[in-house]
Amino acid sequence: MDLELTGRTALITGGDSGIGWHTAKLLVEEGARVAITDVDQAALDAAAAGLPGEVLAVAADLTDPADVARLHREVTAALGDPEILVHAAGVTGAQGLFHEVDEDGWRTTMEVDFFAAVRVVRVFVDGMRRRGRGRIVLLASEDAVQPYVDELPYCAAKAAVLSLVKGLSKTYGGEGVLVNAVSPAFIATPMTDAMMEKRSTELGVSVQEAVGGFLDEERPFMELKRRGEPEEVAAVIAFLVSERASFVNGSNYRVDSGSVATI
Incomplete structure (x- = not known):
């Protein structure tokens, strides 16, 4: 199937490994021009070297608004405004039962797993709006709808991501910017x-x-x-950012082997 991604520009956060890296690989193979970001430049350079084409690697701390603004400047200077944004960066965060996790644990987890998504979308969505076309995929998790008691900060952050996706889809869908979530489980x-x-x-x-x-x-x-294997998640992401998903907006695609017990 031709995903019609040749010449499209994409930014992938969390692109130095895992789901982000495999998504970058698939998009490059489909002909997209890709930038990847994560916090460590050396790790990013190594990741980019392993991809089947020229990839822009820009390190950035997504918990720092100034660094996110710099990321935007560097990516747009090199590639123009990305038409595709895949936000795969995230951490497990603070773990333990509710009474064992302090406020700093909650704040740190929310900063990385929720507010980073807000910051990245905020700086890149206007370019998509100017084009009248965009595809945004935010990585959520099965934990968003099926919380586990020993990682509630992560669960809450991913539930917030799902709400953000639905709200963004309603805000910008009419302008041609389609926003969806992908929820993996135990990849x-x-x-x-x-x-x-x-x-x-x-x-x-x-x-x-x-x-x-x-x-x-x-x-x-x-x-x-x-x-699950990261490339199994990447395949779903690639579909959602492609022209083949032109009527998909505000959805949450579970890639979870049936882990979520409800319909």
């Missing part, structure tokens, strides 16, 4: 690698056993009984 990324390595140490088992135990005990509705 094989550096973030979940770290979670499973921690679990393996705490339980005194192998990482593979930690993954199996986590699936059985914490994610019983993931019917495929495995972690």
Whole structure:
């Protein structure tokens, strides 16, 4: 299927690894001109070198409004106004039961997992509006609609992302800027690698056993009984930013092996 992405310009946050990197790879293969961003320039350069084409790599701290403004200047100077924005940057954030997480834990998690999305959309959406065309995909999570008691800050942040997506879709859809969410569950990324390595140490088992135990005990509705692969999420994102999704707006696509138990 031709996604009609040749010559389109895209910015992908969290592009140095995981879902962001695989999305960048797929968009480059489809002919898009791509910029990636994350906090570490060396890691970004290494990530860009592994992609099948020329990719702009600009490090930025998305919790700093001034740095987000600089990111906007550098990306637009090099590529023009991006027509596609994929916000994949995020962290697990503060973990523990509600009474164990302090206010700083909440604030830090919300800064990275919610307010960063607000900042990035804010600086790039006007260029899309001027074009009369844009595609924005924000990464949410199964946790947004199925919260887990030991990571409520992350769950709340991702629920806020879903609300933001719906509101943005209503605000800008009529101007040709379509906004959607993708909600993965337990994908094989550096973030979940770290979670499973921690679990393996705490339980005194192998990482593979930690993954199996986590699936059985914490994610019983993931019917495929495995972690998802980042390229499986990237494929859905690529569809949503393409011309093939020209009537999709304000939606949340779950890539979760059935993990969310409701319809």
